[in-house]
Amino acid sequence: MSALLEVRDLSVRFNVGDAELNAVRSLSFDVSEGECLGVVGESGAGKSQAFLAALGLLADNARARGSVRYRGREILNAPRRELDALRGRRMAMVFQDPLSGLTPTARIGHQLEESARRHLGMNARQARGKALEMLETVRLPDPRRCLALYPFELSGGMRQRVMIALGMICEPDLLIADEPTTALDVTIQAQILRLLGELQRDANTSIVLITHDLSVAAAFSDRIMILYNGRLVESGTTHEVFRSPKHPYTAGLLASLPSLTIDPASDLPTIPGQPPDAMKSVQGCAFAERCKHAMDRCWSERPVLAAPGAQHAAACHLLSA
Amino acid sequence: MTTPLLSIESLCVDYEQRRAGVFGSRTQTLRAVNGVSFELSEGETLGVVGETGCGKTSLGKAILQLLPLAAGRVVWRGMDLARADAKMLTGLRSELQIVFQDPLSSLNPRMPVGEIVAEPLRVHAAGMSARERQLAVSGMFERVGLRPEMTARYPNEFSSGQCQRISIARAMITRPKLLICDEPVSALDVSIQAQICNLLRELQRETGVAILFISHDLSVLRYMSHRVMVLYLGRLMEIAPRDVLFENPRHPYSRALIDAIPEPAPNANPLDRADPLPGEIPTALDPPSGCVFRTRCPIATPECAQTSPQTENVSESHHVACHHWRC
Numbered sequence: 001m002s003a004l005l006e007v008r009d010l011s012v013r014f015n016v017g018d019a020e021l022n023a024v025r026s027l028s029f030d031v032s033e034g035e036c037l038g039v040v041g042e043s044g045a046g047k048s049q050a051f052l053a054a055l056g057l058l059a060d061n062a063r064a065r066g067s068v069r070y071r072g073r074e075i076l077n078a079p080r081r082e083l084d085a086l087r088g089r090r091m092a093m094v095f096q097d098p099l100s101g102l103t104p105t106a107r108i109g110h111q112l113e114e115s116a117r118r119h120l121g122m123n124a125r126q127a128r129g130k131a132l133e134m135l136e137t138v139r140l141p142d143p144r145r146c147l148a149l150y151p152f153e154l155s156g157g158m159r160q161r162v163m164i165a166l167g168m169i170c171e172p173d174l175l176i177a178d179e180p181t182t183a184l185d186v187t188i189q190a191q192i193l194r195l196l197g198e199l200q201r202d203a204n205t206s207i208v209l210i211t212h213d214l215s216v217a218a219a220f221s222d223r224i225m226i227l228y229n230g231r232l233v234e235s236g237t238t239h240e241v242f243r244s245p246k247h248p249y250t251a252g253l254l255a256s257l258p259s260l261t262i263d264p265a266s267d268l269p270t271i272p273g274q275p276p277d278a279m280k281s282v283q284g285c286a287f288a289e290r291c292k293h294a295m296d297r298c299w300s301e302r303p304v305l306a307a308p309g310a311q312h313a314a315a316c317h318l319l320s321a
Numbered sequence: 322m323t324t325p326l327l328s329i330e331s332l333c334v335d336y337e338q339r340r341a342g343v344f345g346s347r348t349q350t351l352r353a354v355n356g357v358s359f360e361l362s363e364g365e366t367l368g369v370v371g372e373t374g375c376g377k378t379s380l381g382k383a384i385l386q387l388l389p390l391a392a393g394r395v396v397w398r399g400m401d402l403a404r405a406d407a408k409m410l411t412g413l414r415s416e417l418q419i420v421f422q423d424p425l426s427s428l429n430p431r432m433p434v435g436e437i438v439a440e441p442l443r444v445h446a447a448g449m450s451a452r453e454r455q456l457a458v459s460g461m462f463e464r465v466g467l468r469p470e471m472t473a474r475y476p477n478e479f480s481s482g483q484c485q486r487i488s489i490a491r492a493m494i495t496r497p498k499l500l501i502c503d504e505p506v507s508a509l510d511v512s513i514q515a516q517i518c519n520l521l522r523e524l525q526r527e528t529g530v531a532i533l534f535i536s537h538d539l540s541v542l543r544y545m546s547h548r549v550m551v552l553y554l555g556r557l558m559e560i561a562p563r564d565v566l567f568e569n570p571r572h573p574y575s576r577a578l579i580d581a582i583p584e585p586a587p588n589a590n591p592l593d594r595a596d597p598l599p600g601e602i603p604t605a606l607d608p609p610s611g612c613v614f615r616t617r618c619p620i621a622t623p624e625c626a627q628t629s630p631q632t633e634n635v636s637e638s639h640h641v642a643c644h645h646w647r648c
């Protein structure tokens with residue numbers, strides 16, 4: 001598998017008043033062609049900002065540095081026109097709140113047709129056909145009727161399907177789904193994950209699934225990336241990461257899941273403390289104050305990701321001790 | 322079995338909804354909770370699961386008399402709460418407490434957190450001196466894992482996990498006998514969820530408080546509950562002891578919920594999983610005839626559209642509302 005997206009040393013900084021907030025800190029990773037990558041981390045870990053930066057969708061008070069290559073071509077901070085073309089055609093993003101990605105005052109059909117005309121150069125009739133076809137692909141019940149509806153007339157699950165249809169209409173190589181099922185009920189979540197899986201299989205689309213829910217990532221992705229405080233702390237095949245987590249944070253997260261196999265009579269293992277403040281900068285390992293293995297070295301020296309690009313890697317001093 | 326602490330009998334909750342129509346607006350009744358019955362004993366946790374809008378929150382609020390009942394009874398320690406006068410209700414509030422989903426918005430932003438936690442004592446233990454209250458508050462802070470020096474700070478200086486600890490401290494300070502937890506960990510980070518779950522379990526062990534634990538997350542629910550109740554469109558589908566429900570669910574909806582749990586099974590192809598339940602959740606304004614679950618049920622028969630299934634006993638502690646639970 002060759003890399004579709006190569007991210008190197010990506011940093012995202014926000015200006016907040018007279019302070020600086022580091023949302024993403026020298027992050028490097030690849031997304032391969034046709035794969036499904038799960039990106040996991042707690043709130044504020046930088047999951048969304050990393051991908052918004054890649055797509056050129058950062059807020060005005062943010063600055064991105066580093067490099068993001070799409071099929072070898074540098075796109076970080078590229079001119080707006082170039083990004084617009086790329087975003088519609090090659091890469092699409094689906095958000096947690098599907099309302100934020102849809103225009104509230106336009107009918108569903110109109111929004112889909114608009115995209116087909118602009119990005120695929122279709123005429124009105126072709127675009128109408130394409131819109132209907134997309135709603136069928138995402139298995140919206142009664143697609144013909146839905147074309148004429150406004151976003152607020154749909155349930156949360158249906159809206160998320162429409163968002164995915166809008167993302168997929170130009171057959172992008174890469175679909176970034178940011179917490180696509182967090183606002184949905186379990187049985188609807190299962191429907192949406194199934195749909196994404198089918199799209200990946202049938203259209204060979206690469207999918208990045210951003211989620212705070214380790215179980216969702218595990219059940220869905222081939223490879224997994226764990227972020228903490230804006231940095232990559234562990235990455236590997238989902239199988240490897242779950243079988244033998246290398247980073248104490250990943251191990252702690254896995255242990256604290258109330259999975260169906262845990263004995264409800266015993267207490268859940270927990271990670272003490274709270275996620276760190278993105279405003280503060282730490283010299284050593286950002287996880288040190290919550291880590292039961294922390295050594296002297298952890299407070300002064302930042303661990304680096306051993307063997308980036310390897311099947312399974314983590315940033316922890318335990319691995320080089 | 323001892324007499325239950327709380328007994329809910331055929332509870333119904335209605336909302337009036339104004340709907341704009343061609344001939345002007347008219348009101349329509351939405352039945353959010355429909356004929357739900359169950360009991361809860363001291364020291365017990367009953368988990369409540371169901372889809373968004375299935376009436377979980379309305380049920381909790383109706384028990385606390387924060388919403389009027391359209392029908393049915395809430396019997397608390399043998400007393401029908403509908404018969405309680407305002408003064409008795411105020412007294413009872415110290416025995417019945419609630420913790421909400423969104424920790425920050427349930428705390429008054431202009432009050433130091435120590436005052437927030439002390440507030441119920443002012444109302445329910447008016448005889449306490451300021452000094453005694455302060456001691457009780459610092460004790461409670463310590464108990465929920467917050468430093469007592471923090472009492473002078475304001476809610477916005479705390480993380481959401483800490484805010485949830487503050488809400489729990491406020492709810493537990495009057496030593497309630499029943500705690501209703503409405504999605505208490507859904508808004509929290511994964512690494513904080515386990516901390517709060519453990520805290521609630523410890524508090525229950527220490528004080529014997531009964532807990533009604535509302536959640537859409539079945540794996541959290543399994544860990545927290547002694548018994549589990551499954552709701553769909555305001556109706557009770559199934560209620561059973563935890564292990565029975567997870568190992569031998571009888572209702573097709575319970576089975577679908579359990580199948581939909583994204584268990585970490587790495588390398589499992591999502592396409593190999595059981596088929597997800599098809600279709601959308603119908604609106605409670607216009608529920609399906611007969612069994613409300615029939616529009617999504619994989620084993621529905623014509624009978625299901627005709628008659629609404631009665632709750633039947635699978636065993637003394639296991640009840641299910643389905644015509645075909647024996648299949």
Ligand SMILES: Nc1ncnc2c1ncn2[C@@H]1O[C@H](COP(=O)(O)OP(=O)(O)OP(=O)(O)O)[C@@H](O)[C@H]1O
Binds near residue numbers: 021024047061
């Ligand atoms: N417009 C903004 N101005 C200032 N800071 C911001 C802005 N947007 C995001 N941030 C900060 O950037 C950091 C990373 O945010 P990001 O949204 O990437 O986190 P996330 O991992 O996606 O979290 P969540 O799980 O909550 O979605 C956070 O500390 C956040 O508060």
Ligand code: SF4
Binds near residue numbers: 285
């Ligand atoms: S580097 Fe040190 S503190 Fe950080 S995770 Fe590893 S052992 Fe723990």
Ligand code: SF4
Binds near residue numbers: 619621625642645
């Ligand atoms: S009564 Fe019929 S529709 Fe309802 S759950 Fe049972 S089989 Fe399904």
Ligand SMILES: [Mg+2]
Binds near residue numbers: 048178
């Ligand atoms: Mg995010």
